[in-house]
Amino acid sequence: MSTLFTKIINREIAGDIIYEDEHCVAFRDIMPVAPVHILIVPREEIVRVSEAPETGDHIHLLNAARKVGQKLGVSEYRLVINNGEGVGQTVPHLHVHLLAGREFGWPPG
Numbered sequence: 001m002s003t004l005f006t007k008i009i010n011r012e013i014a015g016d017i018i019y020e021d022e023h024c025v026a027f028r029d030i031m032p033v034a035p036v037h038i039l040i041v042p043r044e045e046i047v048r049v050s051e052a053p054e055t056g057d058h059i060h061l062l063n064a065a066r067k068v069g070q071k072l073g074v075s076e077y078r079l080v081i082n083n084g085e086g087v088g089q090t091v092p093h094l095h096v097h098l099l100a101g102r103e104f105g106w107p108p109g
Contacts, residue, residue, distance in 0.1 A: 003093040005041045019068050023060035026068045026098075035101030036074055040064050046094040049083045061096050074100040080108070 008015035009025045018038065019026040029037040042057035052058050062079075069077055077100035082089035 003045060004091050005039070005093040005095060006045055009041065009043055019064065019071060021060070021064065021067075023057040024064040026064060029097070034099040034104075036072060036077070036099065038068055038072070038098040040068060040096040040098060042094060047092045048089060048094055049081055052094060058094055061094075065096055065098050068098055069100070072100070076100065078104050078108075 002010070002012075004013070005025075007013045008017070008027060009020075016028040017025060018028065019040075022043075024040055024042055026038050026040045029039050040061055042061060044057040046052050046056070046058055065077075065079055069075065077098050080097040080099065081095070082097075
């Protein structure tokens, strides 16, 4: 069964896609927590970081994040990867949140 993100990647459902390459797709989060909130998703369905293989599309996520930041004209941003429901992962498809446009506190959460 395809995840919500795979359906967006495959254009089965609408998504505000702002970047894509052969490995990753980036689109706006429908429930943003910052003025800029982009999800960067590998085309390959991987449930979470702890289940990622040694190789695959997911190893390109950081390069995609850099390109998305450049495209959006943001030089400072936070990248977040949740690994499991207990820490906030709501879609079982590995993804990076790129957050920008406001001050962020530390520690997060």
